[in-house]
Amino acid sequence: MEPFAYIRATSIQEATTAYASHPGSRYIGGGTNLVDLMKHGVETPGTLIDLTRLPLHDFQELSTGALRVGACVSNTDLAVHPLVRTRYPALSQALLAGASGQLRNVATIGGNLLQRTRCPYFQDVSKPCNKREPGTGCPAREGVHRDHAVLGHSAHCITTHPSDMAVALAALDAEIELYDGGRGARRVAAADFHRLPGDHPERDTVISPGEIVTAVLLPPAVPGAVSLYRKARDRASYAFALASVAAVLELDDGRVRHVALAFGGLAHRPWRAATAEEQLIGAVPTDEAVREAVAAELAGARPLRDNAFKVDLASSLARDALATLVRSASAGGAPTGRRP
Structure with a gap:
């Protein structure tokens, strides 16, 4: 087991400050993906910064009719929320199609967005993988790739993103709210949040180091849609x-x-x-x-x-x-x- 430090943040500012102060740290929510990657040796963070005590567990219906969902809301709570089931059924269906009930109860929507590929070469540290170690190669191209990409892949990576929720968010024109301790908050369209591999498959998203996913914003439901x-x-x-x-x-x-x-x-x-x-x-x-x-x-x-x-x-x-x-x-x- 690789030793690591653990910090339980109680505010967003405390979390971003801790990240900046501890090189090699990682944020953790439900941990349903990150902890598995640590067990496999794929991730070896020196410090885990727990975000589950942050005030990011709420649903806010805005005056515009939009719905703001805190990033620490569980997949289950998002899937069964009355406004989500009635206004955004594709999102509810996508969440309920993913994982098991036990995992949905623990997993957070912020963590869901940031989960990493399930490519077996990425998860096996005995194998080369450009996403895990840039420049080592992509054995999936000539190996086992039945589950892999047919669109947007590159010579460096052919994997797919595993999230069901993210697909629904892209179709619903949702936005991802991010916070950086130095620059403040910004929003990114859900459809643009994840990257194509190009020459840098190690970069899954457009998120900058130290940024926290703080919320998902769902636009007002369109009558008749x-x-x-x-x-x-x-x-x-x-x-x-x-x-x-x-x-x-x-x-x-x-x-x-x-x-x-x-x-x-x-x-x-x-x-x-x-x-x-x-x-x-x-x-x-x-x-x-x-x-x-x-x-x-x-x-x-x-x-x-x-x-x-x-x-x-x-x-x-x-x-x-x-x-x-x-x-x-x-x-x-x-x-x-x-x-x-």
């Missing part, structure tokens, strides 16, 4: 997505007024399907129109030897999700967007 989350996996529960999709749809006189589509399990980050969205805006969402839009989005996929099936799987999930939403919206579906 419907949403859902669909996930395909190897077994019915407790498995990461082979492919997933979060979709939001609003119709106006039978045409698409607003659509948002985000894929999970396909890339190093939740993949916002901008090409498909642009093609569908203003269109009558027939099966053919949806098929063409989704195909245009996935045309840039670069599958590897063993994961080409993901392209067809993602296409089927997206087309089924949008068809379901079209039926719901056309039938005067509830503005909650709750899945029929």
Whole structure:
């Protein structure tokens, strides 16, 4: 066991000060991912700074109709909150599709956003891995990569991001609130929070060293919009997505007024399907129109030897999700967007 110091912060400022004062430190919330990585020897922080006593456990409905959720709220509490279930059902469904009830009770939404890949080469310190040790190589490219990326990968890394929640947040146009002791607070669009690997796969997100995820901000719900989350996996529960999709749809006189589509399990980050969205805006969402839009989005996929099936799987999930939403919206579906 690697020894480490432990600090339980009671304020955000205390946490950021402790981070700056202890090189090699890491923030910890529920610890459902970080502690596992410490057991594997992937993470070896000199100091753990516990954030669970910070005042980040609340839900705030803002005057604009937006909902601000503290970063220490558990996955379970976010999934079952009445406003989330009625206004943002895709988010509730995504959370409930992830992990087990026991893990959801402990895991925080801030930690969920910052969880790291489940690539077996990353988690095995006896193997090279550019994400764990830049410059050592990516054995997954020629090795076991059935679960890996088909979009946005690079020669340095082909892994995927495991979060279900992050996919829904990307489709819902949520924002991530960050705090740095020196610069103060800033917001980042959820769709832009995670990075593609490029030449620096070790950088999972745009977060700067020492910054704390303090909240997630969900925009006001759009009356008449419907949403859902669909996930395909190897077994019915407790498995990461082979492919997933979060979709939001609003119709106006039978045409698409607003659509948002985000894929999970396909890339190093939740993949916002901008090409498909642009093609569908203003269109009558027939099966053919949806098929063409989704195909245009996935045309840039670069599958590897063993994961080409993901392209067809993602296409089927997206087309089924949008068809379901079209039926719901056309039938005067509830503005909650709750899945029929």
